[in-house]
Amino acid sequence: MWSKTRKAMEERMAPSLKGRVFYDFEYCRPHYRTEPPANPKCHCTFCSYNRFFRIVIDKKETIMIANSDVYYKSEWYPTEEEKRRKGLFEIADVAYAMHLYLNVYLIEECLSWENPLTYLFAVMDRRVGKRTVQRLYKDMENKPQWIQRFIRLRAEAEGIAENVSIKKTSGIDNTDISA
Numbered sequence: 001m002w003s004k005t006r007k008a009m010e011e012r013m014a015p016s017l018k019g020r021v022f023y024d025f026e027y028c029r030p031h032y033r034t035e036p037p038a039n040p041k042c043h044c045t046f047c048s049y050n051r052f053f054r055i056v057i058d059k060k061e062t063i064m065i066a067n068s069d070v071y072y073k074s075e076w077y078p079t080e081e082e083k084r085r086k087g088l089f090e091i092a093d094v095a096y097a098m099h100l101y102l103n104v105y106l107i108e109e110c111l112s113w114e115n116p117l118t119y120l121f122a123v124m125d126r127r128v129g130k131r132t133v134q135r136l137y138k139d140m141e142n143k144p145q146w147i148q149r150f151i152r153l154r155a156e157a158e159g160i161a162e163n164v165s166i167k168k169t170s171g172i173d174n175t176d177i178s179a
Contacts, residue, residue, distance in 0.1 A: 008102055014126045016157035021124060022056040053094045065089055084116055087146035116147060123150050133158050
């Protein structure tokens, strides 16, 4: 199932990003703890395996977007809006966004939806032309920082923006909590 979905996602990827951006889904063993650590990005309780969806950039830059639904405790990120702003999503959210993205024929609909994952997949889509990328690049201030990184990556790949390096991040490090 995942290999077919990944193939469909990568077939729709812009030629300028092929070979640079990869989708990865994996299982890993959890770290069991009873109290939240100082840095809550590596904490899990009461599950046998964690599921992660990552986007790997240039074979070294990894941005973790999703994990199992028990990975982040609700008291750390109390609202869904705060989780979305940080780029923290559950596996079900990613699966739903991929389903919407793969079954929507108008790319402009994907770019106008409020679902940030569908928007992210659309930014990297081959059907998005240079003028649209240029418009997204100019209007990216309103987007969460983790999405801005992908808009910059696409703009750089299309020759619209100057060379920008993407820092290795996980979902919670992408923006400041006080922002």
